[in-house]
Amino acid sequence: MITELPHATLLDRTIQWMYNKDGARHLQLVVSASRSLTEMPRADVIALALKELGEFFPVVKDAKLQRAHVVKEVRATYSAVPGLEDKRPLQKTEIANLFLAGDWTKTGWPATMEGAVRSGYLAAEKVMDGFGSRQRFLLPDVA
Numbered sequence: 001m002i003t004e005l006p007h008a009t010l011l012d013r014t015i016q017w018m019y020n021k022d023g024a025r026h027l028q029l030v031v032s033a034s035r036s037l038t039e040m041p042r043a044d045v046i047a048l049a050l051k052e053l054g055e056f057f058p059v060v061k062d063a064k065l066q067r068a069h070v071v072k073e074v075r076a077t078y079s080a081v082p083g084l085e086d087k088r089p090l091q092k093t094e095i096a097n098l099f100l101a102g103d104w105t106k107t108g109w110p111a112t113m114e115g116a117v118r119s120g121y122l123a124a125e126k127v128m129d130g131f132g133s134r135q136r137f138l139l140p141d142v143a
């Protein structure tokens with residue numbers, strides 16, 4: 001058992017998040033904007049993860065790694081670079097009865113679960129507009 005914590009943030013490291021699965025027999029580590037790892041060989045990524053995890057949970061140094069899997073999702077979300085907002089499409093399109101939802105649409109939020117939910121609310125509002133019903137679903141923005 002590495003830890004009983006359900007999850008942890010590894011501050012000031014390459015590895016950012018630890019999620020404890022299956023009673024700490026399976027740890028899931030997440031790195032967002034992981035550009036420094038894109039070209040890094042699988043074995044080096046695993047070695048780095050073990051090193052950094054061991055700095056927070058020393059028991060890792062004595063643990064025997066049974067299996068590791070590295071997943072690189074380099075196009076999973078867009079990078080929130082300056083000028084991008086103008087390129088994000090609205091939920092209502094030029095085509096009647098075609099509406100868009102997704103974190104990549106124009107929500108005012110970055111590519112997050114919150115942004116995705118807001119896109120769904122906005123799309124639903126546009127659908128209702130089409131029925132002549134000005135229902136509003138979007139919740140107030142975070143102050």
Ligand SMILES: Cc1cc2nc3c(=O)[nH]c(=O)nc-3n(C[C@H](O)[C@H](O)[C@H](O)COP(=O)(O)OP(=O)(O)OC[C@H]3O[C@@H](n4cnc5c(N)ncnc54)[C@H](O)[C@@H]3O)c2cc1C
Binds near residue numbers: 076
């Ligand atoms: C590794 C990682 C970590 C993340 N961590 C966080 C986090 O901590 N907090 C946070 O807020 N956000 C996080 N995100 C971002 C968040 O997951 C996304 O912003 C969010 O899931 C986007 O939701 P969505 O509904 O727009 O798209 P998705 O969740 O991608 O949903 C789209 C769905 O459409 C399906 N689909 C695609 N094409 C077709 C097709 N042709 N036919 C049928 N179905 C199709 C896909 O299978 C998928 O299920 C993370 C993303 C990744 C990749």
